[in-house]
Amino acid sequence: MTVTARPLPAYLVSRFNGWRATSYQDNKAWYRRLAESGQHPRAMVISCCDSRVHVTSIFGADEGEFFIHRNIANLVPPHNPDGERHGTSAAVEYAVTSLGVAHIIVLGHSGCGGVKGCHDMCSGHSPQLEEKTSFVGRWLDILKPGYERVATLPQDQILRALEKQAVLVSLENLMTFPFVMDAVADDRLTLHGLWNNIGEGELEQYDPARGGFVAI
Amino acid sequence: MTVTARPLPAYLVSRFNGWRATSYQDNKAWYRRLAESGQHPRAMVISCCDSRVHVTSIFGADEGEFFIHRNIANLVPPHNPDGERHGTSAAVEYAVTSLGVAHIIVLGHSGCGGVKGCHDMCSGHSPQLEEKTSFVGRWLDILKPGYERVATLPQDQILRALEKQAVLVSLENLMTFPFVMDAVADDRLTLHGLWNNIGEGELEQYDPARGGFVAI
Amino acid sequence: MTVTARPLPAYLVSRFNGWRATSYQDNKAWYRRLAESGQHPRAMVISCCDSRVHVTSIFGADEGEFFIHRNIANLVPPHNPDGERHGTSAAVEYAVTSLGVAHIIVLGHSGCGGVKGCHDMCSGHSPQLEEKTSFVGRWLDILKPGYERVATLPQDQILRALEKQAVLVSLENLMTFPFVMDAVADDRLTLHGLWNNIGEGELEQYDPARGGFVAI
Amino acid sequence: MTVTARPLPAYLVSRFNGWRATSYQDNKAWYRRLAESGQHPRAMVISCCDSRVHVTSIFGADEGEFFIHRNIANLVPPHNPDGERHGTSAAVEYAVTSLGVAHIIVLGHSGCGGVKGCHDMCSGHSPQLEEKTSFVGRWLDILKPGYERVATLPQDQILRALEKQAVLVSLENLMTFPFVMDAVADDRLTLHGLWNNIGEGELEQYDPARGGFVAI
CATH class of the missing domain: 1.10.287 (Helix Hairpins)
Incomplete structure (x- = not known):
């Protein structure tokens, strides 16, 4: 060694x-x-690795409150039990089945470099991210269905819309995990989608009734 | 949707x-x-999702300082550019090649539930973790080489030793990534291995000269 | 000092x-x-110390509305003016004679650790609670008359029944205080007995006509 | 019944x-x-029954966080294991020995009617509180040692000083309980003394080094 x-x-x-x-x-x-x-955390938070996002600060969280998984662009891949290594899926499984958290909060944010990378890749401006060997590119493939939905938006709206898609795609994918779906159906788990505007100190949450994000 | x-x-x-x-x-x-x-973070921190580990607290980190990836048991898998999704590898790649962080700190901790799961699985006490469909089990496979090294230790020492192996295996695996190896060789990046004793508020770091962890 | x-x-x-x-x-x-x-509170609430009971939340109470006494198992001892310290009796006396509250609400709840302690003590399973020096045990003596009434119920019903007895015994004991009895007789005060099912978010109230608790 | x-x-x-x-x-x-x-509350809070004090609000507490005992003037009597009913002592015993809370926070407040009652009684202005049958009077006897310390202060300072004494006397009395003393000595429990100025929305905490309360 x-x-x-x-x-x-x-x-x-x-x-x-x-x-x-x-x-x-x-x-x-x-x-x-x-x-x-x-630990007996009440919630799992899935946030971006971005150094500007401090989930414990904005929610005044004490040690022990939040089980926190952080990856590029706060993404959850779809359920795919192929025997390979899936770090995010493992974290979700542990939180729901071992810790029994009551909430999963997906927290997106403004100015996300990962989301921008996905946009550049999908719009043909970042060939290196398309290479098979690009870990960042392959990870951001998770967000491609989100890109499809916002691709035709005006240029000045697309990045922000895609950042919110990163939250929504993750929420959708969470529901493809049988243990998440069951826990939600049994009222043992609730899901929440948030987007944090870093510069303005604002938080928006997804409201299914309105089909969009609404300021808190 | x-x-x-x-x-x-x-x-x-x-x-x-x-x-x-x-x-x-x-x-x-x-x-x-x-x-x-x-963001222009100076360091990447790879820590566990555990709710008791607040890396921003123990290092008094301001927003913008640390690019933080958190997964079960602070593990980094070996380099494996197979075109599949590797969230941890993507985070490391982004930190080193896009952000140019100067440090990668792997932060293990006491009482790690993921590490205990690996121990139970490897010692035959947790058959459900051995199943192909267990995301937690497959993720903890990364730590198996560490388990081999400590398997013969007395029962009361093995978990703590395995927690430290989780740091060492990750440090080893980091060096299998060409962009990490190159950056370390060029003195653009240094790696650090830490283990946090939660109850005692202590931090130990790996010292290659002594081949072990030493209190800070 | x-x-x-x-x-x-x-x-x-x-x-x-x-x-x-x-x-x-x-x-x-x-x-x-x-x-x-x-302060001019309209009601006194006597509830358990249990961290899961937030009486201000479930009743949307504003500052100034409820004079709240909280003790183990929401118990009121019988009137006993022996010159010793009686914190609960003092709180009731202050609420009725100084503040002139119009309501006293005794609020029990599911999963009460104090009630379970009383059950264990009375059924001989908790000798340490029987010791003279156990403050918890001596406090729970208040609930013994309630235990006598439910002791022969099937095992799966007895705890819940005893939780409701904690409310009823307190209501009975309240009426042993002359200033409570007088205020009730003069229609200056009404008493209410509630039991909160924490997991189901339900509230039941005691209905003397039916001799039992009925969902609100 | x-x-x-x-x-x-x-x-x-x-x-x-x-x-x-x-x-x-x-x-x-x-x-x-x-x-x-x-429940796994992290702290016990001992506060006054006063309707204007909402400890869960000022600390943004979720259900499950605080084990809350409320009595007149947030008083803790000295340890006195005489086999009689001591509701406050029972609550402290349960919190420390059964729940293992890490903090006990004694929270006093401005305009405390109980503290004023103690002042009036001790200065001879409230004979009815001196009667053996006055539960409020006998309860406020706990605060008499605090009154002795501030009795010679100018009239416009004495009530506020006595409100803070109610916190300090309680902190002193807490340490007379063997299980509290042991837990503090073992670093399993810390004590905190706070005083809340209701009208100004301010919080002061006792600082032993300065021998007084200091604004947070």
């Missing part, structure tokens, strides 16, 4: 030491209990 | 409105700039 | 600041008036 | 039906899970 690893940068060591001397010290009892009793 | 979605619970709406009126309002300029200039 | 106290966890500080910037700011006039004119 | 009870007022029935058709319906999965998995 050869492992390549370097010491953590000093600024992160400093910050960690500061956290340990303050937040950890003041809440040691809670961390101890979390360690001993295990 | 039929999308199943319900309104966000009221307590989350309240909290978001509170965040918007305070943190957002106080830092609007920064959010605006983040929205306009895009 | 040595007082042990630590700073409030950061997530609660954040949430409070958010509340202050929104709900408080939007309703400052009402809070100011509440502060200046004192 | 003769139980005096009347039907719930229509306005409360209406509000409950509205809650059931909206909040409950939208979060049925969470209520179901709360019912099935029991």
